[in-house]
Amino acid sequence: MGCCSSRNDDDSLRQEGADGNPIPRGGNRPLIKKGITWTADSPITIYNLKRQRDAFWDTAPSYEGRLEIWQALRCSCESEDLTLSQAIIDSANITIPTGNLSDGCYDELGNRYVIPIYCIVDPTNLITDNNYDEGTSQRVENLDTKLLAEQEIVGPGHTFTIRLSTSTRDVKINYNPKLDTIATLKVKLCTDQNIDIKRFNIRFFFLGRMFDDRTKLHDISLEDGQILQTFISEKI
Known part of the structure; x- marks a missing residue:
């Protein structure tokens, strides 16, 4: 960097x-x-x-x-x-x-x-052939938020504390550690904060590491009091 x-x-x-x-x-x-x-x-x-x-x-x-x-x-x-x-x-x-x-x-x-x-x-x-990556991104944008809300609950629920680059306050988002990924976390955050996922890029960081959409949330070892950083920027 x-x-x-x-x-x-x-x-x-x-x-x-x-x-x-x-x-x-x-x-x-x-x-x-x-x-x-x-x-x-x-x-x-x-x-x-x-x-x-x-x-x-x-x-x-x-x-x-x-x-x-x-x-x-x-x-x-x-x-x-x-x-x-x-x-x-x-x-x-x-x-x-x-x-x-x-x-x-x-x-x-x-x-x-x-x-x-x-x-x-x-x-x-x-x-130059990035069809796979663009397709992955498009699938993330088209995730059905209704389907997310109807996910079967497996095990106890958890909460992420998220710090937005566009706000001075932190946001808490509930997630299912056995089902949710960074991709579904994006959708949940956008739904909670009324963010248009088709207009904005959303990236999550923790201790300098950026997570891709396929990362499972149970693989992110956040301890109590630690915060997941989120950078939001408008798509060009």
């Missing part, structure tokens, strides 16, 4: 760029995307790559840095027009010492932002 930190002028703490050379402390070079390559640990679909990118952009501003800078960086990375990407960087007064955002860039206050390479360019082993 990328990061944000304050600028440090100590030469002993200078970072190395993608080419192995020290990143200069000053200067500003034009944004580059062409010529940057990476390969995922295993072939990845467009759908899963988008989920990975969304997870980073949704969580990065929660740690450090200025929200408006993170938003500008996201818009710049997601634009396929290099001229527009550069214009966004310039308008936000962001400087890039090497031209490569994965080496780090700075805002006017000297805060350093590092963007993971998977948010900048596609991997060399990208799978």
